[in-house]
Amino acid sequence: MSSTAVTPASRLRVPRWVVPAGIAALFALAYLAFRGTGTLPHNSEAAPFTAVTELREWIDDHRNDNPLFLYFLNYIRLFVDALYTSFHAVLVAMGWPGLIGVMGGLAWLAGGWRVALMAVAGFCSFGVFGLWQSSVETLALVSAAVLLSLAIGVPLGIWAGMSARVRKAVTPVLDVMQIMPTFAYLAPLALFFHIGAPAGVIATMIYSIPPAIRITALAIEQVSPTAVEASASLGATQAQTLFKVYLPLARSTMALAVNQTIMMALSMVVIANLISAPGLGSDIIRGLSRAQVGIMLPAGIAIVIMAVILDRMMVSVARRDPHSRIGRGNVAAAGVLAVAGLVAAAFVPRQWPEDLTVSVTRPINEAVLWAETSWYGVTTFVKDTVTIYLLNPLETVFTTAPWWLVAAAVLLVAWRVSGVRPALTALVCLLGIALLGTWEHSMRTLTTVAVAVVATLAIGVLLGIAAARSDRFSAVQRPLLDAAQTMPAFVYLLPALALFGTTRFTAIFASIIYAVPPVVRLVEDGIRHVPTSVIEAAASAGSTSAQILWKVQLPMARRAILLAANQGIVLTLAMVVVGGLVGAGALGYDVVLGFSQRPDFGMGFVAGVATVLLGVMLDRITQGADRRSLPHKRKFT
Amino acid sequence: MSPDNAAIAVEGLWKIFGPKSERVLASEDKHLDPAALREKTGCTAAVRDVGFEVRPGEVFVVMGLSGSGKSTLVRCLTRLIEPTAGRVTIGGEDVIGASPAKLRDLRRHHVSMVFQHFGLLPHRRVIDNVAYGLEVQGAAKAARHERAREILSLVGLDGHADSYPDQLSGGMQQRVGLARALAVDPQVMLFDEPFSALDPLIRRDMQAEVVRLHREVGKTMVFITHDLSEALKLGERIAIMRDGRIVQLGTPEELVGAPADDYVADFVRDVPRSHVLTLRWIARPPEERENLDGPELPANTLIKDAIGAVSTSSRPIRVMDGEELAGVFDRVDMLAFLSGQETPATAQVGA
Numbered sequence: 001m002s003s004t005a006v007t008p009a010s011r012l013r014v015p016r017w018v019v020p021a022g023i024a025a026l027f028a029l030a031y032l033a034f035r036g037t038g039t040l041p042h043n044s045e046a047a048p049f050t051a052v053t054e055l056r057e058w059i060d061d062h063r064n065d066n067p068l069f070l071y072f073l074n075y076i077r078l079f080v081d082a083l084y085t086s087f088h089a090v091l092v093a094m095g096w097p098g099l100i101g102v103m104g105g106l107a108w109l110a111g112g113w114r115v116a117l118m119a120v121a122g123f124c125s126f127g128v129f130g131l132w133q134s135s136v137e138t139l140a141l142v143s144a145a146v147l148l149s150l151a152i153g154v155p156l157g158i159w160a161g162m163s164a165r166v167r168k169a170v171t172p173v174l175d176v177m178q179i180m181p182t183f184a185y186l187a188p189l190a191l192f193f194h195i196g197a198p199a200g201v202i203a204t205m206i207y208s209i210p211p212a213i214r215i216t217a218l219a220i221e222q223v224s225p226t227a228v229e230a231s232a233s234l235g236a237t238q239a240q241t242l243f244k245v246y247l248p249l250a251r252s253t254m255a256l257a258v259n260q261t262i263m264m265a266l267s268m269v270v271i272a273n274l275i276s277a278p279g280l281g282s283d284i285i286r287g288l289s290r291a292q293v294g295i296m297l298p299a300g301i302a303i304v305i306m307a308v309i310l311d312r313m314m315v316s317v318a319r320r321d322p323h324s325r326i327g328r329g330n331v332a333a334a335g336v337l338a339v340a341g342l343v344a345a346a347f348v349p350r351q352w353p354e355d356l357t358v359s360v361t362r363p364i365n366e367a368v369l370w371a372e373t374s375w376y377g378v379t380t381f382v383k384d385t386v387t388i389y390l391l392n393p394l395e396t397v398f399t400t401a402p403w404w405l406v407a408a409a410v411l412l413v414a415w416r417v418s419g420v421r422p423a424l425t426a427l428v429c430l431l432g433i434a435l436l437g438t439w440e441h442s443m444r445t446l447t448t449v450a451v452a453v454v455a456t457l458a459i460g461v462l463l464g465i466a467a468a469r470s471d472r473f474s475a476v477q478r479p480l481l482d483a484a485q486t487m488p489a490f491v492y493l494l495p496a497l498a499l500f501g502t503t504r505f506t507a508i509f510a511s512i513i514y515a516v517p518p519v520v521r522l523v524e525d526g527i528r529h530v531p532t533s534v535i536e537a538a539a540s541a542g543s544t545s546a547q548i549l550w551k552v553q554l555p556m557a558r559r560a561i562l563l564a565a566n567q568g569i570v571l572t573l574a575m576v577v578v579g580g581l582v583g584a585g586a587l588g589y590d591v592v593l594g595f596s597q598r599p600d601f602g603m604g605f606v607a608g609v610a611t612v613l614l615g616v617m618l619d620r621i622t623q624g625a626d627r628r629s630l631p632h633k634r635k636f637t
Numbered sequence: 638m639s640p641d642n643a644a645i646a647v648e649g650l651w652k653i654f655g656p657k658s659e660r661v662l663a664s665e666d667k668h669l670d671p672a673a674l675r676e677k678t679g680c681t682a683a684v685r686d687v688g689f690e691v692r693p694g695e696v697f698v699v700m701g702l703s704g705s706g707k708s709t710l711v712r713c714l715t716r717l718i719e720p721t722a723g724r725v726t727i728g729g730e731d732v733i734g735a736s737p738a739k740l741r742d743l744r745r746h747h748v749s750m751v752f753q754h755f756g757l758l759p760h761r762r763v764i765d766n767v768a769y770g771l772e773v774q775g776a777a778k779a780a781r782h783e784r785a786r787e788i789l790s791l792v793g794l795d796g797h798a799d800s801y802p803d804q805l806s807g808g809m810q811q812r813v814g815l816a817r818a819l820a821v822d823p824q825v826m827l828f829d830e831p832f833s834a835l836d837p838l839i840r841r842d843m844q845a846e847v848v849r850l851h852r853e854v855g856k857t858m859v860f861i862t863h864d865l866s867e868a869l870k871l872g873e874r875i876a877i878m879r880d881g882r883i884v885q886l887g888t889p890e891e892l893v894g895a896p897a898d899d900y901v902a903d904f905v906r907d908v909p910r911s912h913v914l915t916l917r918w919i920a921r922p923p924e925e926r927e928n929l930d931g932p933e934l935p936a937n938t939l940i941k942d943a944i945g946a947v948s949t950s951s952r953p954i955r956v957m958d959g960e961e962l963a964g965v966f967d968r969v970d971m972l973a974f975l976s977g978q979e980t981p982a983t984a985q986v987g988a
Contacts, residue, residue, distance in 0.1 A: 186736060224754070230752055232717055234749060235744035244758075
């Protein structure tokens with residue numbers, strides 16, 4: 001062997017793993033010593049809860065005499081209500097043939113006869129499922145919310161795209177909005193805007209505005225600076241440059257912004273039913289709370305169909321060849337379709353005819369029952385094993401550990417992974433959770449999240465690696481991932497509920513299938529983006545395929561994998577909270593309870609705030625992915 | 638030449654990028670070298686105390702390596718980048734103090750620019766790209782399209798009016814950029830490294846095109862480049878920039894024949910001098926009793942073009958400045974000049 005020998009000095013050095021292992025052991029010892037002390041048990045009468053409940057009582061009493069409400073909030077509410085009502089009135093006035101015809105026509109303009117056919121068939125299916133009325137309500141609600149989102153988000157996005165200062169101010173707000181679980185938006189809105197359609201529209205609007213701003217800003221930023229400069233050099237005014245250069249060049253990316261906004265709105269519109277927004281959400285929430293898949297499945301499918309139709313339409317608009325115009329034939333066909341529908345509407349009743357509906361509730365419930373009984377052995381085994389050997393012990397550890405020990409652990413981990421500032425933010429969030437009186441339930445939710453995240457990452461990374469290494473596997477998997485990304489979040493609860501009934505495990509299962517697709521995608525892209533030249537260099541040095549994976553691809557894809565972990569955690573938390581509807585308990589359940597039981601409103605509200613704090617904390621702990629330097633720059637003590 | 642009849646006059650122009658650039662300008666820090674300045678203040682001085690004048694109808698070339706500040710300089714002329722200090726007058730009009738409306742008017746009618754990366758609008762047809770400047774002026778569609786078609790045929794793009802920019806080759810795209818700048822009939826055209834992104838052969842065509850256009854339309858041109866041969870080919874006068882300053886300003890002959898410092902000398906070392914210098918450089922006073930009945934050549938003849946004449950003539954060549962005798966030279970002088978060259982190209986010519 002001609003290679004240089006290992007220097008003696010390195011033999012004296014402590015192996016890398018000793019320090020972390022020692023600290024872990026220290027924590028274990030501390031836990032054993034102080035177990036059961038310094039816990040913060042749940043008390044549904046805690047001061048923050050009752051304070052919020054009282055605040056709501058006060059607001060309800062003074063809704064019509066306090067100037068803030070009288071002259072400001074109530075007007076917003078009235079305006080949004082009028083917007084929703086007029087959308088709804090127009091859609092209803094068109095009648096079902098009219099609406100189907102007009103949607104078909106729009107789809108034809110957007111993407112040709114295939115998309116039109118899909119739109120017509122899709123909208124007919126709403127009627128066939130007996131969901132015409134709720135579908136129209138949902139469409140009206142989504143349209144109103146998306147319109148408002150775009151009316152506010154697009155100008156803001158354009159501004160942020162053109163001014164670095166505005167961008168800097170807006171970005172952190174959007175970051176936080178993005179990790180807020182859907183539930184967190186509802187309670188404050190109920191407080192200020194009461195419940196019903198307007199509050200639902202506003203909640204949906206707020207939830208769906210970040211992509212409208214973010215993607216628009218990105219679209220504007222991406223416009224070639226030379227084109228802008230050329231325009232200025234010819235003496236164009238700011239407005240001329242905006243309308244003749246920025247907007248046309250940003251068009252196709254901005255269509256994606258609209259698309260994302262619609263998708264976000266569709267997934268929020270269901271949750272908004274918790275504050276009594278009308279539409280398909282009511283069937284879904286009813287089905288979820290009664291654990292009746294038969295009630296919710298048709299409504300769930302209807303939402304997915306609506307999402308797919310709108311997605312296809314917007315994507316076709318975004319992908320259209322910028323130089324080609326819509327052919328005259330297509331315009332004519334679209335016009336004929338729309339007019340035919342509207343004319344037909346004059347001759348048939350407004351309501352979808354009874355004899356054209358098919359009731360699927362019963363057969364679905366029976367099928368689910370059959371699945372539950374025949375797979376009972378397997379599903380129960382999986383569920384019980386995870387619950388008894390993983391969930392319960394972990395939950396015991398989290399809930400019986402002294403709060404200061406948990407805080408110290410969070411601080412230490414966040415500091416190691418992400419740095420000082422994020423660690424302090426995480427600590428503040430955790431202390432906030434403790435002060436709000438939601439410690440125990442937050443720890444329970446954290447347990448569920450932890451188990452779900454571990455499973456999500458294990459599955460996601462494995463699938464991602466497999467997809468990156470095999471083109472064929474990737475080709476099979478891609479369409480599934482694409483489809484998964486257009487589906488509203490709660491849809492994932494359906495199969496989970498069908499298989500596992502209402503338990504904590506249901507939420508875990510749902511969050512795994514919800515969060516795995518983006519993780520897979522990020523990991524696959526990360527590995528695929530490792531430069532070919534590096535792979536070739538490794539291969540020419542005689543590395544085996546496994547060596548290339550472990551020594552080249554995975555280390556170089558580290559950033560992408562850490563980002564995937566961060567995304568996985570944030571998504572999992574969002575889903576686990578929604579899982580409160582199907583037996584996940586803890587924070588999610590508190591939120592739901594807060595809407596249904598008036599005296600518990602305060603607890604629900606505070607639980608919503610706690611989910612946000614939890615989300616920010618988990619994000620800060622893991623955000624090192626983006627911002628932290630590469631490993632060789634890190635110092636090991 | 639007074640500033641009033643110069644096409645462009647620049648005086649004491651500074652551009653400092655970074656925080657509190659005004660304060661840096663007021664202090665003595667501005668004279669620090671670039672690295673020290675960035676270290677101390679976080680600012681970059683891209684243009685330092687630059688002044689020059691461009692004559693009407695002249696092709697004025699600004700040459701420098703990347704980072705020398707030449708692109709910033711040309712953008713300061715129409716305030717696409719706002720200068721930190723200094724005076725700029727174009728056609729007698731003050732640019733620095735101009736109101737936004739006045740500045741727009743200047744950009745719309747008097748000065749236009751051609752960009753390195755073309756800056757075409759991909760969603761518009763070629764004709765609408767060319768007509769863009771007229772469109773923002775508010776010209777009617779028929780009028781601006783008519784003008785755009787004229788200009789397209791001037792730059793040799795007949796028949797491409799309805800194509801989209803991404804359907805054209807790089808050279809053709811830059812012709813569109815050129816046409817767009819010409820369409821507004823400006824007095825001054827600014828070129829920011831317009832041909833750097835093109836293949837060498839296309840680049841040569843485009844340089845010839847600029848020379849032709851200059852002959853035909855006679856605009857004042859300011860041409861930015863990092864390519865010395867391009868600068869020598871196009872420029873009537875050349876300013877060489879380094880670290881934001883003009884280190885030498887002169888005709889190609891002056892730069893090659895009498896570099897102001899080592900930096901410029903280094904730059905022009907590989908230039909075949911016989912291709913740039915004229916007979917003035919080797920003409921000497923006739924010696925006593927030297928034959929003065931040899932062939933005559935004008936003084937502004939390039940040295941390389943005199944090689945044939947001197948090698949076939951046994952008598953010294955007379956270099957004539959108009960009717961006057963500027964000097965003489967013979968084979969020995971020519972060989973001595975050529976042997977001073979190290980480049981193989983010249984050596985071959987000399988052989």
